Amino acid sequence: MSxxxxxxxxxxxxxxxxxxxxxVQQHDGSELLAVASRTPAKATEFAAEFGIDGSxxxxxxxxxxxxxVYVATTHNFHFDNARLAxxxxxxxxxxxxxxxxxxxxxxxxxxxxxxxxxxxxAIWTRFLPAQAQLKEQLDSGLVGDLRQLNINFGAFVxxxxxxxxxxxxxxxxxxxxxGIYPLTFANFLLGERPVxxxxxxxxxxxxVDEWANYLLRYPSGVMVNxxxxxxxxxxxxxxxxxxxxxxxxxxxxxxxxxxxxxxDGGNEVLASDTYELQRHDNGFVYQxxxxxxxLAAGELESPVIPLAETLSMMQLMDSMRAxxxxxxxxx
Amino acid sequence: MSxxxxxxxxxxxxxxxxxxxxxVQQHDGSELLAVASRTPAKATEFAAEFGIDGSxxxxxxxxxxxxxVYVATTHNFHFDNARLAxxxxxxxxxxxxxxxxxxxxxxxxxxxxxxxxxxxxAIWTRFLPAQAQLKEQLDSGLVGDLRQLNINFGAFVxxxxxxxxxxxxxxxxxxxxxGIYPLTFANFLLGERPVxxxxxxxxxxxxVDEWANYLLRYPSGVMVNxxxxxxxxxxxxxxxxxxxxxxxxxxxxxxxxxxxxxxDGGNEVLASDTYELQRHDNGFVYQxxxxxxxLAAGELESPVIPLAETLSMMQLMDSMRAxxxxxxxxx
Numbered sequence: 001m002s003x004x005x006x007x008x009x010x011x012x013x014x015x016x017x018x019x020x021x022x023x024v025q026q027h028d029g030s031e032l033l034a035v036a037s038r039t040p041a042k043a044t045e046f047a048a049e050f051g052i053d054g055s056x057x058x059x060x061x062x063x064x065x066x067x068x069v070y071v072a073t074t075h076n077f078h079f080d081n082a083r084l085a086x087x088x089x090x091x092x093x094x095x096x097x098x099x100x101x102x103x104x105x106x107x108x109x110x111x112x113x114x115x116x117x118x119x120x121x122a123i124w125t126r127f128l129p130a131q132a133q134l135k136e137q138l139d140s141g142l143v144g145d146l147r148q149l150n151i152n153f154g155a156f157v158x159x160x161x162x163x164x165x166x167x168x169x170x171x172x173x174x175x176x177x178x179g180i181y182p183l184t185f186a187n188f189l190l191g192e193r194p195v196x197x198x199x200x201x202x203x204x205x206x207x208v209d210e211w212a213n214y215l216l217r218y219p220s221g222v223m224v225n226x227x228x229x230x231x232x233x234x235x236x237x238x239x240x241x242x243x244x245x246x247x248x249x250x251x252x253x254x255x256x257x258x259x260x261x262x263x264d265g266g267n268e269v270l271a272s273d274t275y276e277l278q279r280h281d282n283g284f285v286y287q288x289x290x291x292x293x294x295l296a297a298g299e300l301e302s303p304v305i306p307l308a309e310t311l312s313m314m315q316l317m318d319s320m321r322a323x324x325x326x327x328x329x330x331x
Numbered sequence: 332m333s334x335x336x337x338x339x340x341x342x343x344x345x346x347x348x349x350x351x352x353x354x355v356q357q358h359d360g361s362e363l364l365a366v367a368s369r370t371p372a373k374a375t376e377f378a379a380e381f382g383i384d385g386s387x388x389x390x391x392x393x394x395x396x397x398x399x400v401y402v403a404t405t406h407n408f409h410f411d412n413a414r415l416a417x418x419x420x421x422x423x424x425x426x427x428x429x430x431x432x433x434x435x436x437x438x439x440x441x442x443x444x445x446x447x448x449x450x451x452x453a454i455w456t457r458f459l460p461a462q463a464q465l466k467e468q469l470d471s472g473l474v475g476d477l478r479q480l481n482i483n484f485g486a487f488v489x490x491x492x493x494x495x496x497x498x499x500x501x502x503x504x505x506x507x508x509x510g511i512y513p514l515t516f517a518n519f520l521l522g523e524r525p526v527x528x529x530x531x532x533x534x535x536x537x538x539v540d541e542w543a544n545y546l547l548r549y550p551s552g553v554m555v556n557x558x559x560x561x562x563x564x565x566x567x568x569x570x571x572x573x574x575x576x577x578x579x580x581x582x583x584x585x586x587x588x589x590x591x592x593x594x595d596g597g598n599e600v601l602a603s604d605t606y607e608l609q610r611h612d613n614g615f616v617y618q619x620x621x622x623x624x625x626l627a628a629g630e631l632e633s634p635v636i637p638l639a640e641t642l643s644m645m646q647l648m649d650s651m652r653a654x655x656x657x658x659x660x661x662x
Contacts, residue, residue, distance in 0.1 A: 147533075147542060147560075147562075147563050148542060148558065148560070148563065148565075150481075150483060150558055150565075152481060152570070154572075155598050156596065156597060156598050196531065198529040198530075198531060198546065199529075199546075200527065200529060200548055200554055202478075202548075202552055202554060211478060211479060211554060213479075213546050213554055213556045215529065215530075215531045215544050215546060217531055217533075221533055223531055223533060223542060223544055225544045225556060225558050227479065227481055227556050229478075229479070231478075232478050232479065232572055232574075233572075233577070233594050233597070233598050234479075234481075234570070234572060234577075235570055235577065235579065239483070239565070239566055241485075241563055241564075241565060243563075246564070246565075246566065248566065263564050265487065266487060266564070267486050267487050267564050
């Protein structure tokens with residue numbers, strides 16, 4: 001692996017862009033060079049905050065000293081912005097949801113391959129230490145044969161997110177924004193993709209899905225049962241059931257603490273072990289590390305979130321929306 | 332209401348019959364007169380244990396001093412045994428699942444109405460004090476507008492139940508035996524019946540459903556998400572989510588303790604109140620009281636579990652089994 005420093009640019013100047021900028025600046029192998037926004041004042045302010053250059057998109061993308069561009073605009077712009085960056089020959093880290101639908105995702109994947117550049121969905125939770133350790137433990141038989149996952153992920157969306165998240169013109173809705181976390185968590189832990197999907201959603205006043213339930217069946221026979229909402233506080237919880245025990249992971253989405261209950265196939269819990277891992281305050285650091293590692297190694301996609309997996313996730317969400325008869329106005 | 336004593340007979344001499352017999356003997360307004368079994372030795376032993384008469388079915392049903400017959404045979408015999416009792420003009424308390432399918436249920440309901448006798452599904456959990464109090468509180472707005480219920484109900488079946496529960500010839504399977512509890516709990520709390528149902532099940536070596544997930548949508552827009560298994564220890568839990576708070580009821584099926592978390596529409600829990608109710612050790616006492624009350628009052632069905640509700644539950648389970656392509660050998 002090379003020791004070269006990876007030089008970053010960011011498209012978008014919102015809350016998530018701030019978090020990624022901070023993560024890049026905390027990573028030894030990365031350097032943040034520039035930000036771009038459609039709103040010049042926002043680019044200027046963001047640039048001043050991080051001591052970097054601020055500009056419009058074209059100016060940033062034409063710079064030859066930027067290796068990788070992080071796209072952190074609203075969902076509806078992911079496709080256009082990422083395509084523009086790829087067309088400029090930049091590697092791209094694209095905020096989740098990767099695109100609005102699978103057709104867009106396929107086009108970006110094709111374009112990245114044509115251009116021979118790196119492309120990755122910024123599904124940062126897959127890179128967190130607790131998630132990675134838990135997957136290793138499950139693969140080693142921590143709970144015996146896996147049988148079922150139950151995951152709740154719901155909260156009232158804070159006011160500064162609410163307008164965007166509930167706006168169909170911005171590709172809002174709980175599934176693309178929040179449901180994707182338990183879905184990717186399940187695929188990640190199981191190392192496979194669902195073959196049978198059922199789902200049910202309720203829609204709010206603005207016409208996007210605000211409450212949703214997903215049932216998934218995997219090739220191994222494991223079933224996954226997910227509840228999610230952007231308009232309801234739920235008890236945060238992932239329960240991972242196996243033949244010999246189960247794991248409780250209350251803050252599965254970004255937490256660093258989970259509990260393994262061993263029952264050896266009976267109804268009595270024989271032992272409970274708590275695992276608590278150190279984790280960087282800014283959870284984006286781990287995906288920044290992975291991007292830098294891939295670029296240094298010349299890898300065009302990450303084995304932790306391969307493009308085929310990203311495409312499959314978009315297809316899954318497409319199929320559920322189709323079942324609900326839910327299309328975005330611009331689709 | 333009359334003060335007459337209700338005189339009981341029991342068909343079946345298994346574990347559940349013992350529990351009901353004990354409940355009847357603990358109820359002041361009831362008297363247990365006789366038990367009947369297809370196996371004479373079991374009837375004799377049971378009769379000796381409770382100080383009552385033991386016989387075959389016909390002998391018991393021909394007695395004019397028995398008001399109500401509790402049917403506690405295996406699922407596959409519920410229909411035949413209950414029909415026989417109704418044909419003899421007896422009121423009937425029929426162990427859940429009421430029958431194997433809705434067609435059988437409809438026939439029994441029709442017969443009871445023709446005979447002018449009382450008939451009730453022995454879904455005893457609806458009569459427990461904690462369930463009744465919780466329903467009243469939810470109706471009074473304890474959690475604001477109800478939005479979603481998540482219920483887990485799974486355990487490894489004890490060996491003495493396992494053979495019966497996993498035998499398709501005895502109408503085994505997790506749905507008819509265990510899934511019915513969270514289903515009836517949801518219908519009971521919501522006071523309505525699902526209009527949209529999706530489900531997914533996995534089948535064990537004997538060919539019955541051993542793991543199942545149900546998604547239900549109710550006319551009010553509430554969604555209910557249930558996981559159940561007879562071959563997996565699950566964390567016992569009912570979570571009842573509303574706009575202003577949620578209730579955690581860990582042992583919803585027969586427990587007497589639940590916790591209300593108030594958040595007033597935000598993500599922070601502002602207060603948690605625990606409710607713990609006294610409850611008779613033998614939880615069947617409450618349904619015995621209800622049967623006695625109905626009979627004394629001349630009511631032919633219970634308002635807590637009306638026959639239309641019982642029929643609807645059988646139709647619901649029929650429809651899920653149809654979706655899975657699962658029929659019992661004798662159907």
